[in-house]
Amino acid sequence: MKRFMFILLSIAILALPLMTTVAQDRNVFVYGHPVAFPNLDPSSGNSNENVVMGNVYETLTFYNAPGSAEILSPKLAVSWEASEDSLTWTFNLREGVTFHDGAALNAEAVKKALDRTITIGEGSAWIFGSIASIEAVDELVVQFNLSYAAPLDLILSAGYAAWIMSPNAADQDSAWFNDGNAAGTGPYMIASNEPGQRMILEANPDYWGGWSEGQFDTIVYEIVEDPIVLEQMIRSGDADFTYSLPFDNYGPLAGADGVSVVVTPSFQNLLILLNTVKEPTSSQLVRQALSYSFPYADVVSSLYAGLGTQARGPIPANMWGHGAELMQFSQDLDKARELLAEAGYPDGGFDLVYTHVAADLDEQQVGELWRASLAEIGVDLEIRGLAWQAQWDLALNDPANAQDAFGFYWWPDYITPNSWLTGMFVSEDEPFFNLSYYGNPQFDALVQAAATTSGSDRAAAEAMYVDAQRLLLDDAAAIYVVDLPDIHVIRDDVSGYVNNPGYPHVVFFYDLSR
């Protein structure tokens, strides 16, 4: 036993030197990433692999970080214009761009890439639903014919599905991409992929943007599920960038040497959709009572450690269409009791089911905190953690038997206020994401009008969106919990970092240097 321990320790000590022999001849950036990349196919991937896609592939247009002068800037397209009726769009492509496999970027390549995505039709491909056909008008000119008006420039900047891959790659199937192959135009190329463990990118020497001193040669994504390990890594300098730590840990981390915590509003928010067709939440009064029962302040200050902000309607603060003047619920249990009494539930006395994504501790604790408050007004909340799909299935199958409260994150597929309102609240014959089963013709009309006006008269559209949200708040179709921040931790010696919530958690390494 003793001898065995001795041998063990000797091995441990023998191996120690290796840990310190880091050859520093390459400029390496390490991204400590909390989850594995599920699907590396640029056409169908619509999850966390976007942090890779954003560096390996490019889109025709680029959505600028909020606060920029323009919403969009050119990427693979240098300019574009839409017809009067917004049904025909013409994009002029950048000249002299080649894919990683040597193929040239041209109109045919763009058509082939987007056709592939549309044909496969998975993931976020539905954002191209308006496209009737794509034509290669000229070597570098692509024309899109739409079947109905849509902001195609915005759509083509999307962080999912809008990536342009080389014509050769477009012939491949998903498995090819998922084996770690790629051919985009981006500044980095996939060098190796150890699924579930790490991925290494190397700089693309032929990148059209050119290279300069201090930019990174090598990017390593370290997949580490354990946030504590991530935290250890960023503290020790083993990682240069990470996110998804427990909210409580950012405070101490912000004060740590060599580390910056970058907090920016994101386009993501958390709502609790209330079932508007099932007793007792079918009663507007009850829904209002529930809205008054929710412990907003505790959730924001304690759960999110003050890093998020209480939502004010569904559209987050950094999105146009947000109604800064809209009313905001706050916890008021007396008021809640009154409303319940008015609704015919003087002492509460009913049970509610709240579902959330099983592994999501934040959503779970939101439920736990709410449950304690509800208990005070005589309502019992059952918290049910389900896999997202199961949660969704429950909501879809039969609204009358569905959960009463559905913990729901929303983020836009492409960034317009319409995404929140249409996606979650416009009436649907078959409920899809309108899982409040909300149906208000007045609301529907307002949102419809706003969408069509938005291209021509932004201010008018904005006013209509705010009015629409006012209806929602009055109806209390959902509890608007929190506008979530992007919280990113980055080493201080890296310069050039700006968060762009339009591309969640994507670090554009090309912009960075050390």
Next chain:
Amino acid sequence: MAFLSFLIRRLGLSVFVFVGVLILTFIVSRVIPSNPAALYAGARPRPDQVAAIEKKLGLDKPLVEQFRVYVGDLLGGDLGESYHSRRSINTDLRIFLPATLELVIAAVVIALVLGIPIGVLAGAYPRSAFDYATRFVAVAGVSVPSFWLALIAQFIFFSQLGWLPLGSRISRDASLFYPVALQTGFFLIDAAISGNWQAWLDALHHLILPALVLSAYPVGVTIRMTQASMLEVLSETYVTAARAAGLSQRVILFKLALKNAIMPTLTVVGLSFAYSITGAFLVETIFSWPGVGKYVTEAVLNVDFPVIIAVTLVVTVVYILVNLLVDLTQAFVDPRVRLA
């Protein structure tokens, strides 16, 4: 002759069990509470996408037909595709299964190397201080939750002592500067084949902590079993007869008695293996060990049933094979089976 018929019967049994496992896993996979097609479509799919995928995955066909396809694919060596990642499960398992096996085999080897001699001595000197200490260690080994032990071990050997890495199979530096060319998928073997000793040491270094944590249960079981069968064997008349014949304690313990006592211990190898796999399922995530355990726990969170079922099936087949091997070894060691 008897051995041959034993072999055939045992093989036949394994095949039968495999078919049973196949049916059982299929049944389990068809009571999923959520629509696999929606799952396959990814976050926020459109209804037409779901319908198309249902068709693509054959979920619109009757169950019997689905089972036929399922078995057909399996016999063709195709475990299917993950709904969540779209990756071929075969490809994934080629990486993840060796990782887990490397870990589990290391744990079982530790268990045998430590457990058998300790068990023999504890059995030989009952009621000694060593015996009591051993019994305590053995019970502790089988009682400790592996995932908790993993946390404690990380705290001691990583946070406090800084001797061993926190997790993963190989360090970033090794994979950047001394990448291992994958052949068998066992890092220790692959690195050794290519003479990549830096990476070999690095891999070993990463293996130690998870393997030790994982070995707690098998060490406990092996000690218990060896000790118990040793006690039993030492009370047999033939041991008394050996003592009466004046044979030395060393010969009696390690030659005569051990050969008898090793039989039940061999059974334990199979069990140890199973328990280590179980442990791996819980511990791999903590050690960021990219094995089937981590793979399947993620699949559980995503209700990624093709993965859960494929892992269940493959790991079970590995387990069946291990048990088969154990049984055959045992039959080979015991002349009563071999010659009867």
Next chain:
Amino acid sequence: MAEPLLTVRDLSMTYVRRFGLFGRGAQPIRALNEVSFEINAGETLGIVGESGCGKSTLARCLLRLLRPSAGSILFDSMDLLALSDDEMRLMRQRMQILLQNPYSSLNPRMNGFDLVAEPLRAHAAMSRKEMSERVASLLVEVGLTVDFMSRHPHQLSGGQAQRIALARALALNPAFVILDEPTSALDVSVQAQIINLLIRLQRQRGLTYLFITHDLSVIQHISDRVAVMYLGKIVEETSSEEVFRDPQHPYTQALLSSTPTPDPTSDRQRIILPGTVPSAANPPAGCAFHPRCAHVMDRCRRVVPAQRNTKADHRVSCHLYDSAQ
């Protein structure tokens, strides 16, 4: 002469030992080979033989705990093999067995009362009071006291346990009791107690015994007649006195001479049989005893000897006596 209580005709019992994949191979093991005998009411037949000779199989076949493969058993003129399972269950009230090891034949979880009452519960509807009176009288009859009702088997000495087993066997007033080595697990002094008890009970209740043992000295003390078995066959059958006075089969002779007698002065010639009892799975051709027989003749290797009467009440299966009759 009255009808015998038990008549056994050509009773054979063949087990099949299966082996190989899915038990496709089958090896017949002939445990009993055309065994015939009779027992008259009130009489004791001793069956003697070594391990593996089939004597225990015989006992189990008689009670139909095993199903014989051929032959017939007439008990009190009833063909046992023709009875249904339920009829046989009822018939067992009249036929009982006392087994060798009293500790293993008594359920360790039951106390004296439950053990003795069990047969009563199985067959007779009785009030608790009747039952306890009956149990008490049985206990007294076998030389125990009512105290034993509350004792469990592990609290009993070997002799006491065997008495409980006997009380159980007698509870339903059987006519016929098979005694399967009832004393071989007991010490000499206790053996004597049990043998005396068995003889007394036989006299008082007019019981008929089939006494199975390997011990010839016990046999000659208790039996009226003796049958010697070897490898599933009865090789010699005669009265108890006769078998000791004039053993005729070479095996009987060897058995008698092998049995140690507590008399250092006896200067009898010992016959030491070579070899061991052959396996019933692979019996020798001809006379099964021929490989060990000192008088072996050519014929013995080929021809199975028929059973013949050498005297009025003395039957032997051996070619040495072919000329008799």
Next chain:
Amino acid sequence: MKTRPRFRIESGSSAWFLLRDRAALISMAFLIFVALAAVFAPLLTPYANQGRGDPDLSAKFRAPSIEHPFGADGLGRDQVARLMFGARRSLSMGLIVVLAAMAIGTPIGMVAGYLGGWIDEAIMRVTDIFLAFPPLLLAIAIAAALGASYINAVTAIAATWWPWYARLARAQTLSVRERAYIEAARSIGVRDRVIIRRHILPNIMTPIIVQGTLDVGTAILVAAGLSFIGLGTQAPFADWGVMISDGRLFFLSGRWWMSTFPGLAIFLTAMAFNFLGDGVRVAADPRLRRLL
């Protein structure tokens, strides 16, 4: 004959042996302590509501102190109270799994062993299939299919556990069936079902109970494992496995108490069941008594 006193001592001997086994005795005391803490949790802790899941954000992540000897979790809940209420679930999971497995497996195994033949063969092949899965794996698959909850976790584990008891019961039945007292009972004309009930069942129960005692510890471990990967008890309630899982994220960053204490609780409880089981086994089996 004055032999009675001697028998008196012997009749109490199994219990007597168990009481002499110090490890088993301490274990029993510990388990009684844990069980009492679980049953009387609402009376024993001032934080009963927190034990049931109510947050107290003012005590968020409070380190162990006099008020909160085991500290508080991310919602400020007293960990002693959580542990006591968690004991209700963890202990009951272990017990229910084992009792259910026993209740299913024992009769099946007994019938298989007693009847033999093709029934036996069929039942045993089914158990072979179940036992071919490494432990936990099938439970994970079933629990994942049924959905995460306390009841489903128990169901899933029990569904994979009964074959062990079927096996054990069958093996014991086979050996008991060969005992002379079974033959004796048959020779008396006792019916089969009476034999199974009165002769076989009581005589196979000892090893089954021993195995059961040992298994409770293992079942608690397995249940904790399922909970740890999120397939067990759901919030706001917690069993010990959930508590370890909840605290895991904070373990290395200084908030060690959240995982440490529930882990210790599982560890010690499983150990206690193991020592107790060993004790019962030794006490019940005269052959093993000399090992004490």
Next chain:
Amino acid sequence: MALLRVENLHVRFKTPFGALRALRGIDFDLARGDILGLVGETGCGKSVTGRSVMRLLDENAAVTGGRIFFEDADLLRLTEGEMHKIRGNRIAMIFQDPATALNPLFTIGQQIDDVQRTHRAGSTRDRRRARLELMASVGLPDAAQMADVYPHQLSGGQQQRAMIALSLAAEPDVIIADEPTTALDVTIQAQILDLLRRLQRERSISVVLITHDLGIVAETCQKVVVLYAGRVVEKGTVEAIFADPQHPYTRGLLAALPRPGSRGTDLKVIPGNVPSGLEAIDGCAFAPRCEFVMERCQRQLPPLMSLAAEHQAACLLHEAAVHG
């Protein structure tokens, strides 16, 4: 001069129910070339005596008094190392059930070889030759083939012969045979007893034959020691004891045996049961069962009294005869 002499041997067992006095003063001599029978019923201490001589008592047993001389050495005072040189080498043992006394996983040849190697120098080839001779001499046919056979492939009689070969492998002076034929059939028993007698004759080995069967003693032994409740109640030559048993227990035992001519009579019965050894016994242990019991018997421990040159009994009935 006795080869093996046991003097006043006391052995106690620790049991959960208290100390069990298994042996309460055993004395006997074994002369070179003799077969000495140790006879008595279950629990009388005959096997414990054999184990004591080998110093192979179980852990819970201890010799609490007495001496065991082998040649001139007191075995009880030897170190474990010295004892190793006696066991198997000078004093060997055979057991009741050969099926359990042979290791199932080693061939007969391997098992004999282990003993040879432990106690005898010699090349592999020499050992093999000696082994085959030995096996042939105990009546194992085809010794060369039998050596490579595992115990389960032998019949009971052959197994016991193999066991005897094993015990003879180091050519010991004394064999302690603990119920060597109890597990065997009568005809096989006759073979084994015959073998023992032949070995004793041919090799002048001394044998302590432990048995419960008076018949075996009468036919095999020269001397007899009758044990009751851990004490010697009578000892002497076989002829003396069988012809003229003096202790009431010996008489009772002999009378309890069914024998030719006993048919139709009640067997003589010794009432009651053997004492357990747990209770303290002040006087004669047999007193509660003795038909000649006197008041003194309850208090006074009867010493062994010489009745003839080679005949002693421990019974107060003979006090008068001896002293008077």
